[in-house]
Amino acid sequence: MKATIWHNPNCGTSRKTLAILEETPGVDVEVIEYLKTPYSRAKVAQLIADAGLTPADAIRKMGTDAEERGLPDMAPDAILDAMAANPAYVNRPFVETEKGVRFCRPQDKVREIL
Template sequence: MKATIWHNPKCGTSRKTLAILEETPGVELTVVEYLKHPPSRARLKQLFDDAGMTPQEGLRVRGSPAEELGLTKADATAEQILDAMAEEPILINRPLVETDKGVRLCRPQELVHEIL
């Protein structure tokens, strides 16, 4: 099974999710450090769509400029959030994992088991 993780090595949850993937037999893993190689806006939208979540649900608030940018306000649109994430990948919550079975925001890391 192929799996891609959008990973931040400074994040404990991301590291734990990566460890689960590395320890799972038969997983052909691609690791993308999304702060260095962020997904395009279109790819990000597709990941959220495939995960069944909104950009608002995928927004990282803690440790990001989301509040300063007005992205946590009720009137912030999905389009505004996607635009901001494409420009500032620190706004993307992590880790996102994609396999043939779907996409999950793996917070907590055990959610990765749903798509393995």
Template sequence: MKATIWHNPKCGTSRKTLAILEETPGVEVTVIEYLKNPPSKAQLQALYARAGITAREALRSKEDAAKALLAANASEDQILDAMIADPILIERPLVETDKGARLCRPQEKVLEIL
């Protein structure tokens, strides 16, 4: 099985999710450091659709820019645009396999798509 993780190596949850993927037999992992190689808006929309979540639900709400977007009641499109402009606003880790996509918080959520 192939798995792609949109990863931030500075994030403990992201590192733990990556470890689960690497320790699971038969899983070929592709790691994308999304802060260095951010997804396109279309990729992000597709990932969120597969995960069954909205951009608002996947917004890293700890960031000041995210708080401002939420306070302004920004639209999904505005949130996606902000995520593309500043990828730190993307909550992580996002993992995609043939079985679907998940925002893996907590990291055990990755097991749903393995």
């Protein structure tokens, strides 16, 4: 099974999620460091929707100026535009497999799609 993780190596939850993926037999892991290889707007919209979230649910507030900029109160399309322009506004980690997409907070949520 292929699993793709949108990863930030500086994030403990992201590292723990990646470790679960790497330790699971039969999982071929693709790691995308999204701060180096940003999301397309279409991809971030698809991940958020497939995870059952709204763009407002997926905003990373800690360590960003998202709240100061009023991002949580913006229209969904405006939030997605901001996320595509600055991937730091996307909370992490997201993991996608053939079984679906999960926003892996806590990291054990990844097991639902393995």
